[in-house]
Structures are given as structure tokens and as C-alpha cells.
Amino acid sequence: xxxxxxxxxxxxxxxxxxxxxxxxxxxxxxxxxxxxxxxxxxxxxxxxxxxxxxxxxxxxxxxxxxxxxxxxxxxxxxxxxxxxxxxxxxxxxxxxxxxxxxxxxxxxxxxxxxxxxxxxxxxxxxxxxxxxxxxxxxxxxxxxxxxxxxxxxxxxxxxxxxxxxxxxxxxxxxxxxxxxxxxxxxxxxxxxxxxxxxxxxxxxxxxxxxxxxxxxxxxxxxxxxxxxxxxxxxxxxxxxxxxxxxxxxxxxxxxxxxxxxxxxxxxxxxxxxxxxxxxxxxxxxxxxxxxxxxxxxxxxxxxxxxxxxxxxxxxxxxxxxxxxxxxxxxxxxxxxxxxxxxxxxxxxxxxxxxxxxxxxxxxxxxxxxxxxxxxxxxxxxxxxxxxxxxxxxxxxxx
Ligand SMILES: Cc1ncc(COP(=O)(O)O)c(C=O)c1O
Numbered sequence: 001x002x003x004x005x006x007x008x009x010x011x012x013x014x015x016x017x018x019x020x021x022x023x024x025x026x027x028x029x030x031x032x033x034x035x036x037x038x039x040x041x042x043x044x045x046x047x048x049x050x051x052x053x054x055x056x057x058x059x060x061x062x063x064x065x066x067x068x069x070x071x072x073x074x075x076x077x078x079x080x081x082x083x084x085x086x087x088x089x090x091x092x093x094x095x096x097x098x099x100x101x102x103x104x105x106x107x108x109x110x111x112x113x114x115x116x117x118x119x120x121x122x123x124x125x126x127x128x129x130x131x132x133x134x135x136x137x138x139x140x141x142x143x144x145x146x147x148x149x150x151x152x153x154x155x156x157x158x159x160x161x162x163x164x165x166x167x168x169x170x171x172x173x174x175x176x177x178x179x180x181x182x183x184x185x186x187x188x189x190x191x192x193x194x195x196x197x198x199x200x201x202x203x204x205x206x207x208x209x210x211x212x213x214x215x216x217x218x219x220x221x222x223x224x225x226x227x228x229x230x231x232x233x234x235x236x237x238x239x240x241x242x243x244x245x246x247x248x249x250x251x252x253x254x255x256x257x258x259x260x261x262x263x264x265x266x267x268x269x270x271x272x273x274x275x276x277x278x279x280x281x282x283x284x285x286x287x288x289x290x291x292x293x294x295x296x297x298x299x300x301x302x303x304x305x306x307x308x309x310x311x312x313x314x315x316x317x318x319x320x321x322x323x324x325x326x327x328x329x330x331x332x333x334x335x336x337x338x339x340x341x342x343x344x345x346x347x348x349x350x351x352x353x354x355x356x357x358x359x360x361x362x363x364x365x366x367x368x369x370x371x372x373x374x375x376x377x378x379x380x381x382x383x384x385x386x387x388x389x390x391x392x393x394x395x396x397x398x
Contacts, residue, residue: 010374012331014212014306014367015159015189020255021214027258028216031251039248040239049250056250056257063264064206064223065197072222072243073253077188077209080222081110083233083244084184084205085153089118091229092150100148104128104136105350106163107155111186112346115153124148133297134163134351138173145177152183156190156201160334160347160363161296162307164194171202182228188212188220192263193271193305204228208260210252214368215259219252274306274366280375281308281364288383293357295348306367309334311353312360312386314393320362323385329378334363 031052037045039053054068061068074080085101092098103115105127115125126144129137136154145152152174157164171183184205187196192213198206205228209220224230224243236245263270279300286292291313297303312320317333324331334345344358364378 007328010329010377012329012364015365016332017211017217018214018367020216021259021262024215024255024258028251028255031254039250052254053248053250056253059257059261060221063196063260065199066223069241070224070226072224072240073248074220074222075218076220077207078110080207080220081186082114083222084207085114086233087230088151088182089123090231095229098148098150099123100146101151102126102128102144102149103153104130106130106134106158106347108159108186111153130350132351134158134161135297136165138169141173149181152181155186156194157304158347159189160345161309162304163297164302164304167201167203189304198223210256210259213259213263216252216255219249219256221256270368271305277366277370277372277375278306278308284379285310288379289386295353306365308364310362311357313356315360315389317359317361319389320386327381332363333361
């Protein structure tokens with residue numbers, strides 16, 4: 001039985017994006033309608049915009065435990081990741097010619113595709129393996145570090161299976177080998193649920209995006225520790241202290257700052273809320289749907305608070321998503337399906353997930369608006385949906 005589309009839809013996709021919080025929208029509005037001046041100019045209209053931009057920068061810096069001049073506003077997580085890698089790579093090439101980059105096999109494509117591009121330009125890239133739960137192999141990191149290593153980029157929390165990587169340990173290992181090696185972390189999924197203090201993490205660069213934390217799309221930030229050798233990629237005006245040219249997205253920066261501040265202030269209550277829902281899913285879903293595994297860390301303290309992920313044996317995840325959509329539920333397979341031929345997720349492949357489960361992934365992420373009834377409804381409609389799909393498949397396919 002399909003759900004009446006006029007009924008409320010249930011959204012299990014905050015890891016993809018979130019609705020903009022009304023308080024965030026209110027904070028942004030004046031920068032569209034009254035304080036819309038160019039913050040680089042000197043007259044009154046400009047000064048209002050400059051004030052907003054400066055306050056946003058201070059606020060973001062405070063949450064990161066950083067200095068305001070270490071925050072570079074970007075057009076989102078992708079640009080922050082690209083800029084981190086390319087900015088450091090270009091600086092190293094110009095200064096010393098050293099060319100070795102270390103990352104992991106499970107990064108977001110914003111990191112992986114940039115690494116592939118840098119490899120084509122002569123950089124050497126090592127992709128660290130992860131274990132069956134998606135946690136990075138720290139011994140492999142120790143072995144990979146060499147005299148030519150310039151940059152280590154390890155994500156803070158994985159967007160498909162919620163694995164929380166041990167960033168303070170990664171930084172310690174790297175800096176013990178050579179304090180000049182730059183450490184970057186992609187904290188796009190971690191923001192809102194994990195400590196973002198850059199000193200406690202020990203990182204030199206950190207990426208965040210507003211739209212995963214109830215802020216606007218198309219704005220993010222890259223933290224760049226003072227004195228990090230760094231070559232800007234967008235050139236032109238001298239905005240962002242010459243690290244990213246272009247008239248600033250003032251309203252966006254204010255939106256990011258407001259969303260990050262709210263996420264930080266409400267972190268404990270938001271975490272408690274989503275962990276309860278996540279744990280119900282992790283406990284109950286494999287019990288109700290036969291031949292299902294939980295993907296990602298078994299130890300829930302090593303799992304992102306809002307992330308539950310699964311894989312069904314001998315099933316196309318996309319078929320499940322379509323069934324759920326008909327029932328009013330938005331979910332994802334967790335893998336980027338960019339072409340008609342559905343590639344299995346590089347994350348699950350790196351974790352060594354068996355072929356039988358590789359195409360049957362389901363990612364359910366939780367947000368502030370989800371309720372225990374949402375979870376109950378999903379747990380009711382999913383088992384018959386999976387049974388239906390399995391029933392339609394030829395026996396050989398199972
Ligand atoms: C871990 C991670 N990094 C980077 C990005 C890219 O961020 P944006 O969509 O803001 O460009 C995402 C978005 O899905 C992500 O999950």
C-alpha cells in the first residue's frame with residue numbers, strides 16, 4: 001500500500017542536506033535587503049556588510065578554537081576540500097618540490113577526485129586502507145609517511161557508514177614524524193556532532209559546510225592554521241586575506257556562522273535525540289529484515305551520532321529506495337550513483353564488504369526533526385518492501 005503523498009514525508013537524509021533553520025534565515029535576511037554593500041568598500045553601506053562578515057568570521061573561529069584570520073569562507077565543503085589539497089600541494093611544489101600526499105580510500109569524492117587530479121600533475125598519492133568497520137589503519141599511516149610527504153588528509157566522519165576517524169591520533173602520528181607535514185580533515189559530516197576544536201584535533205586545515213547543519217547551501221569554510229604554506233586557487237581581489245579572491249557571500253557567511261553556533265550550543269541535546277533514534281534503527285532493523293548487516297563501526301561510540309547504515313544481501317539498494325519513496329520516506333544508498341550503471345560504493349569496497357551485500361546498501365541519517373514514530377513507521381514498512389523486491393528477483397539473483 002503506497003502512502004498518500006499529501007501526508008507528511010519522512011526525511012532520513014540530513015547527511016545529504018538539511019532544511020535551513022528559521023533563525024539562520026532571519027540572521028541572513030538583512031544582508032540581502034539592507035546591509036547588502038560590498039564589504040571591501042569604505043562607505044556606510046559597505047561598513048554594515050563588513051561588520052556582519054567580521055562577526056561571522058569571529059563566530060566560526062570561536063567554535064573551531066581558532067583565530068578569525070584563520071577562517072576562509074568558501075562556496076561549500078567541496079571547495080574547502082579542493083582548496084585545502086591544492087593550496088598545500090601548490091605551496092609545497094613551489095617551495096621544496098616534495099610531492100607525496102596521503103589520504104584514505106573512503107574519503108568523499110571532493111577529496112578523492114582532487115587527489116586523482118593532483119596525481120595526474122605529478123603528485124604521488126597513497127590511499128590508506130580501512131578495516132571492515134571503516135576505521136583507518138594507523139599502522140599503514142606510519143608506514144606511508146616518508147621524507148617527501150607534504151600533506152595527510154583524513155576525514156573526520158564518513159558520510160556513508162558514519163565511521164568516526166581518530167583524528168587526534170592521526171595528527172600525533174604525523175607530527176611526530178615531521179611537524180611540517182600538514183594535516184587536513186574533512187569535517188563536513190562531523191560538524192554538529194563532534195568536537196571541532198582544531199588544537200585538540202591537532203589539524204592545520206579543516207573543512208565544513210553550512211547545509212549539513214541547518215544552514216544555507218553553497219557556503220562553507222576552510223580553517224587554515226597560521227603559517228601554513230598555502231597558495232590561493234581563486235585569484236583576483238585580495239579578499240579573505242589573499243587566500244580566496246571574489247566578493248564575499250556575506251549573507252552566506254552569516255548563515256554558516258549562525259548555523260554553526262546553534263549546532264554547537266545545542267550539540268548535547270541534538271546528539272541525545274538522534275542517538276536514541278539511531279540506536280533503535282541499528283538494533284531493530286537487522287532483526288526485522290532477514291539477511292541484513294549493519295555497515296560501519298560496531299562500537300557505537302566510534303559511529304557518528306546521527307548515522308545508521310545497512311546492507312541487504314542480494315538486493316539493489318536503489319530498488320529499496322524507490323519502495324521507501326513510495327511510502328513517503330526519503331533515504332539513500334549512501335553511494336554516489338553518478339551514472340546509469342550503478343557503481344558499488346568505494347567505501348564499502350574499501351571495507352571489504354562481501355559481493356553479496358555490496359549493491360544493497362541503505363543509509364538512514366537522523367536529524368532534529370525526526371521522531372521515534374518516524375523510525376517506527378520505517379521499521380514497519382521496510383520488511384514487506386524488501387520481501388516484495390526479493391520476491392520479484394529471479395532465484396538465481398538471490
Ligand atoms: C564528507 C563530505 N565532504 C564533502 C562534502 C561536500 O560538501 P558540499 O556539498 O558542501 O560541497 C560532503 C557532502 O556530501 C561530505 O559528506
